[in-house]
Amino acid sequence: MEREKNKSVLMLCILCLLLSFMATSSYTQETGYQENKIEIALGYNFLINQSVYGFNSSTGLELSIARQIKQSFKAEIGVRMEIDPILSDGFIRGIVSQRFGTWRPAIGLETGMTNRTHFESSTNLLKESREATLKDIGYSYLSTHIEPLSFQFKKKFNLSLLELDIGSHFKHLGRTMRAQIVLVRIKKIL
Amino acid sequence: MKLRFIAIVLMLISCSKEIPEINNHTKVLEFAQSIKTENLYPLVEKIYQTHINDIPISNEGFPSDDLFPSDHLTRSAAVGFVAKELRDMGYQVDTVICGNQPPIAYNIVAEIKGVANPNSVILVGCHLDAFYGGADDNTTAVAAMLEIARAARAFSFNKTIRFVAFDLEEFGSLGSTRYIEEGHAKDVSAALVMDLIGYSSNQAGSQKDVMGIKMPSVGDYLIVVGNENSAELTQQIVSFSHTYNISKPLGILAPHDGVYFMSSVFMRSDHGLLWYKGLPAVFFSDGANFRNPHYHKPTDRPETIHQDFLKNNTKLIAASLAILAEIQL
Numbered sequence: 063m064e065r066e067k068n069k070s071v072l073m074l075c076i077l078c079l080l081l082s083f084m085a086t087s088s089y090t091q092e093t094g095y096q097e098n099k100i101e102i103a104l105g106y107n108f109l110i111n112q113s114v115y116g117f118n119s120s121t122g123l124e125l126s127i128a129r130q131i132k133q134s135f136k137a138e139i140g141v142r143m144e145i146d147p148i149l150s151d152g153f154i155r156g157i158v159s160q161r162f163g164t165w166r167p168a169i170g171l172e173t174g175m176t177n178r179t180h181f182e183s184s185t186n187l188l189k190e191s192r193e194a195t196l197k198d199i200g201y202s203y204l205s206t207h208i209e210p211l212s213f214q215f216k217k218k219f220n221l222s223l224l225e226l227d228i229g230s231h232f233k234h235l236g237r238t239m240r241a242q243i244v245l246v247r248i249k250k251i252l
Numbered sequence: 253m254k255l256r257f258i259a260i261v262l263m264l265i266s267c268s269k270e271i272p273e274i275n276n277h278t279k280v281l282e283f284a285q286s287i288k289t290e291n292l293y294p295l296v297e298k299i300y301q302t303h304i305n306d307i308p309i310s311n312e313g314f315p316s317d318d319l320f321p322s323d324h325l326t327r328s329a330a331v332g333f334v335a336k337e338l339r340d341m342g343y344q345v346d347t348v349i350c351g352n353q354p355p356i357a358y359n360i361v362a363e364i365k366g367v368a369n370p371n372s373v374i375l376v377g378c379h380l381d382a383f384y385g386g387a388d389d390n391t392t393a394v395a396a397m398l399e400i401a402r403a404a405r406a407f408s409f410n411k412t413i414r415f416v417a418f419d420l421e422e423f424g425s426l427g428s429t430r431y432i433e434e435g436h437a438k439d440v441s442a443a444l445v446m447d448l449i450g451y452s453s454n455q456a457g458s459q460k461d462v463m464g465i466k467m468p469s470v471g472d473y474l475i476v477v478g479n480e481n482s483a484e485l486t487q488q489i490v491s492f493s494h495t496y497n498i499s500k501p502l503g504i505l506a507p508h509d510g511v512y513f514m515s516s517v518f519m520r521s522d523h524g525l526l527w528y529k530g531l532p533a534v535f536f537s538d539g540a541n542f543r544n545p546h547y548h549k550p551t552d553r554p555e556t557i558h559q560d561f562l563k564n565n566t567k568l569i570a571a572s573l574a575i576l577a578e579i580q581l
Contacts, residue, residue: 191425
């Protein structure tokens with residue numbers, strides 16, 4: 063039943079993404095996008111993980127590479143690194159965007175593998191409950207991706223602020239919350 | 253502005269699911285009525301005294317603050333008291349020792365074997381450790397469990413009933429978590445868990461909203477919490493109580509299985525991991541710190557307990573057990 067529900071949610075997300083893509087494509091007026099162009103991006107993110115008995119937050123660096131597939135659709139792959147301790151995410155995402163002059167807001171869907179869900183605490187309170195409820199949670203996650211303050215300059219650079227990802231571990235979808243803010247991301251269009 | 257997650261809480265009165273039939277109403281009521289009022293309050297006083305006269309256990313690794321006075325947790329004398337009471341009733345009592353590092357949990361377990369379906373086990377649980385004297389938290393529930401255990405000796409049930417007094421709930425449900433994780437609950441098919449069931453007030457505003465969930469403000473009701481796996485049972489319990497005017501329950505269903513990052517308030521006792529494991533469990537409480545001003549304080553004393561409230565709640569929990577364990581004619 064849980065698996066069927068997860069499948070339904072995934073299908074719904076994919077459908078939403080396709081509809082967004084189709085809708086956005088049909089309204090695209092600007093022709094500044096260049097298909098097959100590559101973007102390299104470097105960002106700094108703040109990640110929050112919340113489960114029923116645990117909470118943690120961390121910051122990390124994000125490096126990604128994206129390819130413009132259609133006028134308003136691109137696919138992206140990347141990694142995030144937390145420095146202390148060294149933990150990482152690997153992710154892929156599909157993004158649709160719309161250009162309004164310099165402003166280029168975007169939405170998308172991200173999935174990946176993470177080992178940054180480490181609910182450590184300075185006390186033993188609820189430690190064993192937390193471990194018992196998280197031991198089978200797995201590594202894969204699913205999240206939405208929003209770039210509300212993304213700005214492109216001279217078709218060469220893009221500056222994006224306060225990107226927001228809200229998601230959950232794929233197994234037992236909803237038992238954890240994964241909220242990430244990319245504080246700043248700079249993209250170089252090659 | 254205070255967030256109110258009313259949408260995720262379903263007051264049972266409005267639920268449209270059909271409530272399953274309860275066979276044997278008369279026998280269920282007879283069992284509930286066999287709870288002796290005169291036994292309950294003296295038990296509360298005795299268990300309270302065992303805590304007050306006990307030496308607090310080490311709280312190393314557990315911080316101490318106003319809501320969590322971990323340096324005042326006692327359990328050792330209560331472990332002995334509960335075991336002796338059950339033994340005196342004629343039960344074979346086991347001490348299930350859980351954990352391999354301090355603090356070790358000593359869970360007290362006693363059973364009545366089911367007649368028709370002994371492999372189906374109904375767990376009745378509450379925690380026996382307490383901050384200070386812990387009259388409401390959780391002496392009321394321990395007293396209720398002991399009185400139900402006493403009353404149950406005179407009846408027969410299709411399913412096996414297992415009474416478990418969990419240790420170290422106040423240190424993060426250590427006793428129940430280890431009990432379940434070490435495989436002692438593999439044969440449990442359903443559970444009733446109690447945590448604070450003796451404090452009520454007729455004053456408006458005495459019941460605070462629970463983490464944004466709007467509650468009736470007069471704190472004179474027993475909160476009965478289920479999840480999707482125990483929804484029908486929760487409905488049965490509330491409906492049965494209304495029909496026969498046993499107690500004043502307020503049924504609440506946690507969203508889905510209750511194990512969500514937003515619903516930790518529903519998981520705050522020994523039923524939490526049972527829910528996680530998918531077992532149907534119903535949780536009974538008077539609202540803890542959202543109602544009782546003596547919660548985790550030295551003032552949590554027997555004279556703050558409302559005896560009729562405790563009595564009626566104990567009867568309702570006894571009736572719930574009789575329904576669940578299928579009391580025999």
